[in-house]
Amino acid sequence: MKVARGNDFRSGLSGIRSLDPAGWVFAAMNLVFLVCAVGLGGFLLVESVPVVRSEGLGFWLGENWWVGETFGALSMICGSLIVTGLAVSLVLPVALSGALFTSEYLAPSLRRRVKGVMELLAGVPGIIYGLLGVSFLTVGIKDVLNLLDGNTLFTAGCLLAIMILPTVLTLAEDALHSVPAEFREAAQGLGLTKLQTAWRVVLPQSLPGIAGAVLLGVGRAMGETIAVMLVIGSLDKVPGFNIFVAGQTIPSKLGREAAQALGSEQHWSALMGLGLTLFLMVAAFTFLGNIFIKRSSR
Amino acid sequence: MVEKAVLAFIGAITFLIVLLLVFILGTLLVKGLPAFHAGFLFEESRDFGLSGGIFYQAVGTLILMVTAVLWSLPVALGSVLFQTEYLSGKFKTFLTQLTYILNATPTILFGLVGYLFFGVYLGVSWVTGSLILAVMILPTLQVSIREAVEALPEKYREAGMALGLSRSSQIRRIILPQCFYGIVTGVLLGLARAAGETAAIMFTATTFSGIQLPQSFSDPVPTLQTHILVLAQEAANPQSLAQAWGAGLVLLGLVLMLTLTAWAFRTRVVMESEQ
Amino acid sequence: MGRYKKVWIGLVFFLITGWGLVSETVAGSRVQIVGSTTVLPVASRSAQKFMASSKVRILVNAGGSGVGIHSVAQGRADIGMASRGISPDEKKRFKKSRLKTHSVGLDAVACVVSTEIYQAGVRHLTPTQIAGIYMGKIRNWKEVGGPDRQIVVIDKERHRGTRHAFMQYVFGNATQRTPGTLLVTGSNNEEQAKIAQSDSAIGMLSFAWINEDVKAVSLGSKGKEFLPTWEAVRQGRYPIVRKLNFVTAGEPEGEVKAFIDFVKGSEGQKIVAESGYIPVDDEIFQP
Numbered sequence: 130m131k132v133a134r135g136n137d138f139r140s141g142l143s144g145i146r147s148l149d150p151a152g153w154v155f156a157a158m159n160l161v162f163l164v165c166a167v168g169l170g171g172f173l174l175v176e177s178v179p180v181v182r183s184e185g186l187g188f189w190l191g192e193n194w195w196v197g198e199t200f201g202a203l204s205m206i207c208g209s210l211i212v213t214g215l216a217v218s219l220v221l222p223v224a225l226s227g228a229l230f231t232s233e234y235l236a237p238s239l240r241r242r243v244k245g246v247m248e249l250l251a252g253v254p255g256i257i258y259g260l261l262g263v264s265f266l267t268v269g270i271k272d273v274l275n276l277l278d279g280n281t282l283f284t285a286g287c288l289l290a291i292m293i294l295p296t297v298l299t300l301a302e303d304a305l306h307s308v309p310a311e312f313r314e315a316a317q318g319l320g321l322t323k324l325q326t327a328w329r330v331v332l333p334q335s336l337p338g339i340a341g342a343v344l345l346g347v348g349r350a351m352g353e354t355i356a357v358m359l360v361i362g363s364l365d366k367v368p369g370f371n372i373f374v375a376g377q378t379i380p381s382k383l384g385r386e387a388a389q390a391l392g393s394e395q396h397w398s399a400l401m402g403l404g405l406t407l408f409l410m411v412a413a414f415t416f417l418g419n420i421f422i423k424r425s426s427r
Numbered sequence: 428m429v430e431k432a433v434l435a436f437i438g439a440i441t442f443l444i445v446l447l448l449v450f451i452l453g454t455l456l457v458k459g460l461p462a463f464h465a466g467f468l469f470e471e472s473r474d475f476g477l478s479g480g481i482f483y484q485a486v487g488t489l490i491l492m493v494t495a496v497l498w499s500l501p502v503a504l505g506s507v508l509f510q511t512e513y514l515s516g517k518f519k520t521f522l523t524q525l526t527y528i529l530n531a532t533p534t535i536l537f538g539l540v541g542y543l544f545f546g547v548y549l550g551v552s553w554v555t556g557s558l559i560l561a562v563m564i565l566p567t568l569q570v571s572i573r574e575a576v577e578a579l580p581e582k583y584r585e586a587g588m589a590l591g592l593s594r595s596s597q598i599r600r601i602i603l604p605q606c607f608y609g610i611v612t613g614v615l616l617g618l619a620r621a622a623g624e625t626a627a628i629m630f631t632a633t634t635f636s637g638i639q640l641p642q643s644f645s646d647p648v649p650t651l652q653t654h655i656l657v658l659a660q661e662a663a664n665p666q667s668l669a670q671a672w673g674a675g676l677v678l679l680g681l682v683l684m685l686t687l688t689a690w691a692f693r694t695r696v697v698m699e700s701e702q
Numbered sequence: 703m704g705r706y707k708k709v710w711i712g713l714v715f716f717l718i719t720g721w722g723l724v725s726e727t728v729a730g731s732r733v734q735i736v737g738s739t740t741v742l743p744v745a746s747r748s749a750q751k752f753m754a755s756s757k758v759r760i761l762v763n764a765g766g767s768g769v770g771i772h773s774v775a776q777g778r779a780d781i782g783m784a785s786r787g788i789s790p791d792e793k794k795r796f797k798k799s800r801l802k803t804h805s806v807g808l809d810a811v812a813c814v815v816s817t818e819i820y821q822a823g824v825r826h827l828t829p830t831q832i833a834g835i836y837m838g839k840i841r842n843w844k845e846v847g848g849p850d851r852q853i854v855v856i857d858k859e860r861h862r863g864t865r866h867a868f869m870q871y872v873f874g875n876a877t878q879r880t881p882g883t884l885l886v887t888g889s890n891n892e893e894q895a896k897i898a899q900s901d902s903a904i905g906m907l908s909f910a911w912i913n914e915d916v917k918a919v920s921l922g923s924k925g926k927e928f929l930p931t932w933e934a935v936r937q938g939r940y941p942i943v944r945k946l947n948f949v950t951a952g953e954p955e956g957e958v959k960a961f962i963d964f965v966k967g968s969e970g971q972k973i974v975a976e977s978g979y980i981p982v983d984d985e986i987f988q989p
């Protein structure tokens with residue numbers, strides 16, 4: 130009979146303790162998990178090689194995407210950045226206001242309810258947002274802004290803003306709320322009003338956590354496929370400064386062409402290259418976001 | 428004075444945000460209920476989805492999400508237990524980071540790589556779809572299970588040690604039963620996430636017409652999500668939109684039900700760990 | 703390991719029964735059809751009728767003509783639906799698959815505009831005008847006899863059969879690049895929806911998809927303009943006519959052959975007509 134684990138164990142970097150039979154099973158399961166996680170990035174990398182070899186840097190810098198001739202991802206990359214940037218700029222003031230109010234002014238029971246609503250909203254499937262987008266947003270934006278057509282980068286940005294609002298709000302609220310009470314008491318002891326406290330003391334203290342919330346929201350917005358695909362217009366063109374035209378993001382391109390590319394070497398590799406680019410972009414933002422959030426909870 | 432105005436302003440914004448959920452739910456209800464004629468839930472779809480019901484689509488969605496959790500649960504459970512009971516230090520942190528990265532990965536990528544990994548061998552089928560979804564919801568399950576395991580008070584493990592139990596016995600008799608609710612929470616959240624996923628399965632698991640119930644591992648399935656997608660692309664046709672709303676209502680109802688049930692279980696997890 | 707054992711045993715059992723089912727039922731009982739959204743209604747409706755008296759399961763998927771041809775050539779589908787012929791490039795690439803084309807109907811491709819534009823007086827467009835619009839040289843409807851409104855140029859994905867036929871007529875080049883495009887759509891449904899939602903759009907559609915919200919303009923040179931109607935197609939006067947095809951790799955056999963014969967037979971052709979297309983026997987013109 131093996132001795133149960135104790136707290137006197139030290140094993141340097143790997144930190145693995147001796148395994149009993151059950152442990153082998155668990156280790157195997159962990160290996161499966163490891164393979165899945167690493168395999169995802171690995172496959173993307175390996176499958177992208179053909180297209181990068183044939184296009185070189187032009188893959189990321191080229192604007193033209195003609196299947197069978199040339200693959201340039203610039204339009205999609207720009208589209209992704211513009212749409213995400215738009216979503217974040219729309220979300221930030223709204224989410225911050227909501228987070229501030231919820232954290233500093235709401236009674237605990239109400240606060241719990243609001244957070245509950247946010248969590249529910251965060252779980253609404255993307256296709257539902259897509260449905261709302263094609264039936265209300267495209268037509269609405271077209272009418273209100275007197276545009277030629279409602280399927281634009283701007284529309285996608287708005288839709289994404291609504292989608293990531295719950296997530297950003299709830300995480301930002303966590304950051305605000307976790308500022309210790311002493312800070313607020315000290316501030317009010319100095320004569321600051323509640324609003325001044327919130328604005329000048331609580332907010333600056335929780336900036337890392339809020340930054341983390343925003344970065345995670347960015348990650349989510351950048352990766353959304355279905356909702357964007359339906360409202361963005363699918364036009365592979367670098368948009369310049371006009372965001373009220375149709376465009377394309379990486380996920381919406383992938384969503385539209387994945388079925389086409391099955392079995393076609395070059396086309397598939399190009400899509401994988403797009404996927405790799407997206408993966409790296411999202412991973413970078415998410416990684417940063419997690420660091421900020423961890424830092425704020427210390 | 429300014430203070431009151433600002434307060435009112437951000438209060439109003441908060442209120443409107445909450446209203447967003449009401450709006451979404453309300454729209455789905457108002458637009459979706461008309462599609463709910465007597466047999467909507469139990470009829471098959473006719474006329475390319477323009478009339479009839481969504482029975483086989485709903486079944487397809489259920490098949491995918493349940494089998495996804497079936498594949499995912501053992502892996503999630505085993506990997507979390509391995510990490511919490513047998514590991515410490517940098518490797519453990521690395522694995523935790525991996526979970527977060529996997530969680531944040533755009534779901535369309537699961538579809539793309541999943542096709543290479545599974546689809547090339549198993550074809551476009553519900554098995555491929557459920558395997559892909561299983562990988563996708565792995566982090567969701569892991570997070571819930573880890574929360575439960577780590578929330579377990581030390582005294583339980585100490586009691587086990589005092590009794591001289593081996594690690595596997597400890598896990599089996601003490602940790603797992605106490606974490607039961609955490610595991611259930613994870614499963615329910617995983618189900619909810621799998622139910623709503625469209626991008627990962629739309630070219631790896633589904634078909635437009637011809638299949639009602641899959642008869643073998645290599646058959647594709649119809650799903651609610653892709654059904655809505657096809658109908659949404661005919662946005663100018665009020666009839667197809669009405670059907671889309673109806674299907675959307677069913678899908679959202681399913682997701683909400685699962686999420687709310689998960690919360691009920693999560694409260695019990697919190698209660699247990701506070702004892 | 704008590705709890706674990708049950709899970710593992712369950713899984714193994716599951717897998718075994720599963721693979722048993724696979725090996726039993728997968729052989730020969732499924733026909734996979736992929737491709738053009740123009741041909742899809744015909745295939746789907748025929749499949750429904752066919753399956754009523756046969757044990758075969760016929761799965762139909764969209765994706766576009768290019769995807770259809772591709773899938774058949776690579777063995778991922780039994781029948782590819784294409785609303786165009788196989789292009790020379792595809793013939794070269796898939797020489798080994800010995801692709802065969804089976805025509806099941808005829809279709810006309812219409813140049814469509816939003817109803818508001820049609821009612822404002824735009825009833826006819828020449829190829830030169832359409833080319834100008836799609837290249838971005840003509841941007842306002844008033845330049846072609848319509849109201850003072852910017853043109854919403856709606857295009858289709860490049861591999862789509864409908865686009866091939868349309869571009870071949872307008873530019874003489876089936877895969878023409880069109881810088882004037884404002885919006886890109888995929889299936890016929892989507893294109894129709896986007897044109898209907900706009901009030902100053904132009905696009906290309908199979909004529910079976912025309913309804914009150916999208917109107918076809920007549921095509922042809924001055925004095926010889928024709929709307930896409932059955933008569934115009936039969937008389938060979940409408941300029942954009944194409945065959946709706948089922949494509950197979952080599953000669954079709956068994957269930958696949960039975961289904962194709964069904965669609966080409968009287969019942970299938972009735973479905974073709976009901977779907978808004980022209981039965982293949984009606985052809986009088988030379989493609």
